[in-house]
Amino acid sequence: MTKTDQAAIEANADDRLISHGGNAKSGYEDRLRTIVERLRGAGDIPGATVAQQIALANELSGFELGRFLLEHRGLNADWTHRLVTYQAGATAPAAMTALESRIFDTLPAVLATRERFGIFRRTLQALLAPGMVLASVPCGVMGELLLLDYTGLEDIELVGVDLDQAALDHAAALADERGLSVRVSLHRKDAWSLGVHRGFDVLTSNGLNIYEPDDGRVVALYRSFFDALKPDGKLVTSFLTPPPTLSPESPWDMAQIDREVLALQHLLFVRIIEAQWSAFRTHAQTDSQLREAGFVDIEFIDDRARMFPTVVARKPL
Known part of the structure; x- marks a missing residue:
């Protein structure tokens, strides 16, 4: 790769970040307003009224991780590292909102990501x-x-x-x-x-x-x-x-997943945030x-x- 090629990559690198770059231009507030308008237009869903969905979106704006997710629809390196290295009980309960604590401590996708990080480290150590x-x-x-x-x-x-x-x-x-x-x-x-x-x-x-x-x-x-x-x-x-809702070939072991918390995860990541990690x-x-x-x-x-x-x-x- 030539120096010119490298300079071209660096010039537009931020816009090419598919996880969290180039997704938001005016901050989480504008994105939150857009989300609220979309939720109002879409109506109630089984298990959550429009009012409940909007309340949850507003609750996300009450802490740093929630605001980042609202704005970027994905995680950057810092937030990924914080989630995978987080240890339950290491943060005083008063330092977290109730929703923030549920994200860190209970969401199935977060728990799986943290477990995956541990598997990576053990696998790499052995190699x-x-x-x-x-x-x-x-x-x-x-x-x-x-x-x-x-x-x-x-x-x-x-x-x-x-x-x-x-x-x-x-x-x-x-x-x-x-x-x-x-x-x-x-x-x-x-x-x-x-x-x-x-x-x-x-x-x-x-x-x-x-x-x-x-x-x-x-x-x-x-x-x-x-x-x-x-x-x-x-x-x-x-x-x-x-x-399982997307594929009959889903390998998920539902005996290991809290269905109530899974419903919350779906509301947060699919319905409200429209997370981009969906491949x-x-x-x-x-x-x-x-x-x-x-x-x-x-x-x-x-x-x-x-x-x-x-x-x-x-x-x-």
Whole structure:
């Protein structure tokens, strides 16, 4: 990639962020007004009157995470990191509103995301070996790599790639906090255009394919990862599975999900926020896409509810 190409990417990078960039131009207040007008026009739904839906939207505007979701319809690196590293009881109850506490402590999607983060860390820890180069794309705050234990593995290199400069800045701060700055390099690039060939032993990726509805684009993303991995390298990634209301092939284990809280989640993320992380795929679809990109030895590791599985795939020798 030439310097001119890199400059072009950085010039419009914020508008190309599919998770939370380019979605709002005038703040959460205008977005909230638009949401309220839409809810009034749509009418009551089973289990929630218009008045109840509007009250919930207004309640979201009462805390920082709610305002971010209202404005951006997705999560940035900082909020994702806060959600996955949150520990129940670590924040004084008075510091959170009731709705904020329910989001952090009870929503099935949040719990699955937090469990997925733990699965990533355990999986990656087990893959570590001397002299490795590990990459995170998009890296976000890069917690899945920076929070690992590198005792006795001082020669491992860590690479973070993200289009969001704020994410790279947060990753740099966490690397410094963890005493890992000397082995970390950060790059502002598009995940589909890494410009790396056989450079990484392990590549980890979370949170990008769930915002991309185009299956062809997802296969292209996996091909980008495939090319960036060394032969016998491992990809550790994840995907969102469809709920039973959207697909008869949904793998969700409803015995693990509180239906009342699931209804609240649907109101918040689907009805009110219209969240952009809605690109659902089954295990079979993900397996097919990874194989189309060239990967083999595909292994799935499910969270308890089977909502946000982890998948490990290998690039052949």
